[in-house]
């Protein structure tokens with residue numbers, strides 16, 4: 001349990017660790033590439049170590065002794081079947097991405113994870129891989145991990161990705177498609193949520209030398225055969241991690257500059273900034289970074305967060321301090337994250353005294369008197385790093401906010417609490 005101390009105001013410059021999404025994509029592209037790669041400014045966290053250790057077990061040499069410069073020796077697309085299980089904890093990105101990487105190999109791969117990962121679906125990805133002649137089964141028949149893959153490479157040709165609530169299925173297929181035995185075509189059914197992550201995947205693939213032909217709607221792709229080329233690759237600071245610091249300025253009427261998230265960014269979560277601007281915050285872009293200046297009075301807004309689920313909890317906490325109502329639409333996919341994040345955010349905001357409505361795919365927050373009616377509470381974090389980090393922001397304004405299981409931030413931001421405490425200095 002950690003106690004958050006309220007602050008009068010904030011004036012700080014912070015840096016954040018490397019992007020989790022970019023680090024994991026770069027690790028995979030580098031692992032499959034011809035030649036070696038250096039990743040500059042990567043994220044060292046529980047999730048990225050799960051990814052790296054799994055790649056090592058598949059025969060890829062990764063050297064992370066220098067925390068700012070990881071070295072990866074590309075295998076040219078060769079993937080070995082490890083003796084034991086590939087355990088990926090509650091890392092949804094790695095579980096989805098490495099399932100397809102395993103399919104490139106030869107032999108049996110067994111992918112497992114935490115109890116929660118066994119509730120996070122992967123069936124649409126399994127079905128699309130079957131379209132490329134991959135033999136893959138969910139051990140319990142639930143369409144969730146653990147999974148067994150009897151790998152013999154990807155046939156390529158045309159396959160269809162059924163509708164699902166994660167863009168990670170699509171990114172996963174795209175990342176490995178250049179290594180199929182024949183040029184690949186991929187059709188995607190239904191609404192695509194979290195689209196900027198797909199654009200990020202295409203950008204990283206292009207940076208490592210593979211260009212994909214993509215329909216503007218992202219529902220059809222042609223992927224040529226090819227291979228990634230090893231390179232030196234600089235990773236942006238994590239925009240989702242930065243959101244807690246910008247939110248801190250928003251709720252305290254203070255000022256926070258995040259030094260290492262560029263705008264424009266490859267990360268869709270940087271688009272939280274225009275939403276915070278609509279709530280009344282001022283955004284300034286200077287050589288020092290992106291500065292957010294909180295207003296005297298935050299206004300409620302209506303937003304679609306289908307494209308940026310990871311910062312929906314951040315916005316929800318800020319909304320509790322606004323005057324008027326905030327409606328966050330299109331967030332059904334929050335229910336299959338580290339926890340059911342839609343319910344979790346609603347429950348914990350209510351503990352702080354906020355009036356919140358929960359619907360299947362949206363959340364309505366009635367900000368009363370600019371947060372002056374809120375009070376402290378012990379916040380449960382459901383072993384979800386984003387619950388811990390977003391509710392910490394509330395504690396900067398209201399006394400008596402305690403965050404349970406604070407160490408869950410190791411998933412994406414191991415030294416979050418040290419950096420957060422420095423806001424008060």
Ligand SMILES: O=C(O)C1=C[C@@H](OP(=O)(O)O)[C@@H](O)[C@H](O)C1
Pocket residue numbers: 020021022093165166167168171193194197309310333
């Ligand atoms: O591709 C990625 O790196 C991610 C995609 C998103 O997941 P969904 O596509 O499942 O929404 C996001 O929530 C996750 O943290 C990272």
Ligand SMILES: C=C(OP(=O)(O)O)C(=O)O
Pocket residue numbers: 090091092093094310337338386412
């Ligand atoms: C949803 C997340 O991650 P993943 O899906 O990779 O577990 C997250 O980091 O918020």
